[in-house]
Amino acid sequence: SYELTQPPSVSVSPGQTASITCSGDKLGDKYASWYQQRPGQSPVLVIYQDTKRPSGIPERFSGSNSGNAATLTISGTQAVDGADYYCQAWDSTTIIFGGGTKLTVL
Amino acid sequence: QVQLQESGPGRVKTSQTLSLTCTVSGASINSYGFYWSWVRQYPGKGLEWIGYKYYTGSTSYNPSLKGRVAISLDTSKNHFSLDLSSVTAADTAVYYCARERISSSSYYFDYWGQGALVTVSS
Numbered sequence: 001s002y003e004l005t006q007p008p009s010v011s012v013s014p015g016q017t018a019s020i021t022c023s024g025d026k027l028g029d030k031y032a033s034w035y036q037q038r039p040g041q042s043p044v045l046v047i048y049q050d051t052k053r054p055s056g057i058p059e060r061f062s063g064s065n066s067g068n069a070a071t072l073t074i075s076g077t078q079a080v081d082g083a084d085y086y087c088q089a090w091d092s093t094t095i096i097f098g099g100g101t102k103l104t105v106l
Numbered sequence: 107q108v109q110l111q112e113s114g115p116g117r118v119k120t121s122q123t124l125s126l127t128c129t130v131s132g133a134s135i136n137s138y139g140f141y142w143s144w145v146r147q148y149p150g151k152g153l154e155w156i157g158y159k160y161y162t163g164s165t166s167y168n169p170s171l172k173g174r175v176a177i178s179l180d181t182s183k184n185h186f187s188l189d190l191s192s193v194t195a196a197d198t199a200v201y202y203c204a205r206e207r208i209s210s211s212s213y214y215f216d217y218w219g220q221g222a223l224v225t226v227s228s
Contacts, residue, residue, distance in 0.1 A: 042202060049212050088153075088215075
């Protein structure tokens with residue numbers, strides 16, 4: 001079965017750039033989406049179709065996808081960006097989620 | 107503004123059927139291009155897609171659930187439901203309803219409910 005792999009945790013200083021990767025076999029041939037989940041809240045879509053931002057998502061969130069990895073980049077990271085982030089893709093018959101990455105803004 | 111709200115029992119006995127309903131406001135479940143889905147999140151935080159139903163009657167379910175799942179739509183009430191049969195403790199999770207968008211091979215969830223914790227025990 002298809003798997004998406006994320007690092008369990010990433011740390012970043014306020015104002016710096018955070019990058020969260022999502023690895024999967026030929027992931028670049030699929031569309032990747034990203035969700036932010038703050039403690040006790042539901043997931044929120046922050047990137048879809050690799051690079052697109054939904055209305056209301058700050059411009060500091062961006063995405064890319066090629067080869068075997070998709071990347072979520074947060075530029076000028078703010079304390080409010082501290083959360084769990086999940087990647088997601090579709091493989092033949094099933095929607096797959098990555099295991100999640102906890103972003104800590106120190 | 108699209109809003110989704112789950113409702114149903116917070117506790118289900120082992121081997122019985124888990125049933126949840128999602129009430130949708132701000133959008134019609136009878137609309138072209140929107141798929142109505144369920145996703146669950148285990149206590150250890152992993153997310154698992156359960157399945158979706160489209161207003162035409164088309165459905166897709168996660169093969170891992172092996173025929174235990176059914177999703178239905180009630181357009182008169184603008185809500186949709188999940189039935190998961192023969193539950194075990196492994197089905198304990200927070201269950202989210204969500205609106206799914208599908209275009210070519212792009213699948214994503216643009217609106218989510220607040221989630222409903224369901225505990226399975228004997």
